[in-house]
Amino acid sequence: MKRINQLLIVVCAAVILLAGTVIAEEPYKAFHKYLVELKGWDAEDPTGMNMNMPGMSMLTAARSYEKDDKTIMATVMIGGAAAMAMQSGDISMEADGVSMKTETIDGFRVMRGYDTEEKSGMVSVRLGNTEEKTAIFMVVFEGVAKKDFLNLAKKFDWKAIAKAAKKRL
Secondary structure, three states, X not given: OHHHHHHHHHXXXXXXXXXXXXXXXXXXXXXXXXXXXXXXXXEOOOEEEEEEEOOEEEEEEEEEEEXXXXXXXXXXXXXXXXXXXXXXXXXXXXXXXXXXEEEEEOOEEEEEEEXXXXXXXXXXXXXEEOOOOEEEEEEEEEOOOHHXXXXXXXXXXXXXXXXXXXXXX
């Protein structure tokens, strides 16, 4: 009986420790390691959030970067609302210095847009999806030249982010 009590105490302690670890480790934090340092850029600490409510869940992990008058915001989004940020149809549009198009880059469906006058744009990468959720990686730029913004977005490992995101879909 004494051995059973000791064993129960050990099991209960292990469960409490594991539960504390699960509670302390927010799911969005698993994506912080993919929001890498960019050489020559000052980076804020990554942030994020998890939201769960009936019929909808959302995970975001984000990190902002600055260099002179340039800014970048890199964000991983997983959930139903992420689908709105990445339409599935093909887009090709140019008007008054503003362009937007979808294409396949390195096996990923990518939407990118750029405003020449504002020197701002975005690259949105579809990482995967199910009927209920979509995972995207989005990089928003301000003050970055059009010739540079896609290469900056490619500094992040899209394949590794997609692999991690698929575990959350």
